[in-house]
Amino acid sequence: MPFPFDISATDGRARTGLLRTPRGDIRTPAFMPVGTAATVKALTVGQVEQTGADILLGNTYHLMLRPGPERMERLGGLHRFMRWDKPILTDSGGFQVMSLSGISKLTEEAVTFSSHVDGSKHVLTPERSIEIQADRLGSDIVMQLDECVAWPAEESRAREGMELSARWAKRSKAAFGSRDAQALFGIQQGSTFEHLRRESSDRLQDIGFDGYAIGGLAVGEGHAAMCEVLDYAPEMLPADRPRYLMGVGKPVDLVEAVWRGVDMFDCVLPTRAGRHGQAWTWAGPINLKNARFAEDEEPLDPEVPCPASQDYSKAYLHHLVRTDEILGKVLLSWHNIAFFQALTAAMRAAIAEGRFEQFRRDFHARHVSNGR
Numbered sequence: 001m002p003f004p005f006d007i008s009a010t011d012g013r014a015r016t017g018l019l020r021t022p023r024g025d026i027r028t029p030a031f032m033p034v035g036t037a038a039t040v041k042a043l044t045v046g047q048v049e050q051t052g053a054d055i056l057l058g059n060t061y062h063l064m065l066r067p068g069p070e071r072m073e074r075l076g077g078l079h080r081f082m083r084w085d086k087p088i089l090t091d092s093g094g095f096q097v098m099s100l101s102g103i104s105k106l107t108e109e110a111v112t113f114s115s116h117v118d119g120s121k122h123v124l125t126p127e128r129s130i131e132i133q134a135d136r137l138g139s140d141i142v143m144q145l146d147e148c149v150a151w152p153a154e155e156s157r158a159r160e161g162m163e164l165s166a167r168w169a170k171r172s173k174a175a176f177g178s179r180d181a182q183a184l185f186g187i188q189q190g191s192t193f194e195h196l197r198r199e200s201s202d203r204l205q206d207i208g209f210d211g212y213a214i215g216g217l218a219v220g221e222g223h224a225a226m227c228e229v230l231d232y233a234p235e236m237l238p239a240d241r242p243r244y245l246m247g248v249g250k251p252v253d254l255v256e257a258v259w260r261g262v263d264m265f266d267c268v269l270p271t272r273a274g275r276h277g278q279a280w281t282w283a284g285p286i287n288l289k290n291a292r293f294a295e296d297e298e299p300l301d302p303e304v305p306c307p308a309s310q311d312y313s314k315a316y317l318h319h320l321v322r323t324d325e326i327l328g329k330v331l332l333s334w335h336n337i338a339f340f341q342a343l344t345a346a347m348r349a350a351i352a353e354g355r356f357e358q359f360r361r362d363f364h365a366r367h368v369s370n371g372r
């Protein structure tokens, strides 16, 4: 029985709802902070919970290398290991292998690769990825193993990757079997070719999944090209199941994707950029390293409910960034995750009240064109 997904309101193509899981409800549109190696970098799970996040993302690739699947199981699984008792979605590993590990080989059977940590050899099959995610890590939402084709792709190459991913979707579903307390999502591929994405969506629906991800994007194609794909890709997927856009993105990416029917997101940007001094605010992105903040005693963003934005001045944050202090990384990561949660909460309210079009216009006027 798939997790109930109750859509409480729609506004144009945008939806807001609740994905109900045994470990807790996920309010959608939802942003999942990335907890790659069993930690959302620089934050405690208590701080992450304070931001309003309902679900975290973990990575099979990193966790299978360290601490390893069998050790993680002996330690009680990922939730217990990191003391996060709410839902966790895990990515299946293929994308990270291709983007992070040095040597890798892709065949019909598996992806084999050398660890970027110590060069040790590893094999990931659809079956092994499901076993790691569902049985060793104990993930609530499991992703199929797929192939994310690099952008730009020739149509023939995009077709190959889409068809392999569809065959691996079938193997992933067979390995997952039927489970009540966990969900399995399929991943749509097809690069920037509409007919390939249509074929991918049809093949995934024939197999049947609890949710559907849009893969193959946020791989360098840029905002405009991504939106062109999102003009058709989300609505090729079942309207009554969650739609998850993988690896996205900047605040404006989230607004434009929600406008086109996407429900779930994840991205390293809030924490990664936060560690480098970049903060997102309702008035646009700023970098605290900039000299203009050296004596700016105003808070970062009074509308974002978190200590970094409320209790400190921009001058202090500027100082912490300039001196590369750990506290600067903590406060800006905390602020950025809190901002992404405030953004998704504002979008949920706007959709529920039927004013998302106005919200989108105001956001562009205030956040995008301003771009301080």
Ligand SMILES: CC1(C)O[C@H]2[C@@H](O1)[C@@]1(COC(C)(C)O1)O[C@@H]2CNc1nc2cc3nc(N)[nH]c(=O)c3cc2[nH]1
Pocket (backbone or CB within 6 Å): 091, 092, 093, 094, 095, 099, 100, 143, 146, 147, 148, 187, 214, 215, 216, 217, 218, 219, 246, 247, 248, 267, 268, 269
């Ligand atoms: C390589 C690394 C760490 O992953 C992040 C980050 O850099 C970076 C570099 O530029 C930004 C955009 C900021 O994000 O791109 C990655 C985020 N984009 C993305 N994540 C994805 C994950 C995926 N997982 C699966 N299973 N299948 C996919 O098709 C897939 C596609 C994806 N696209």
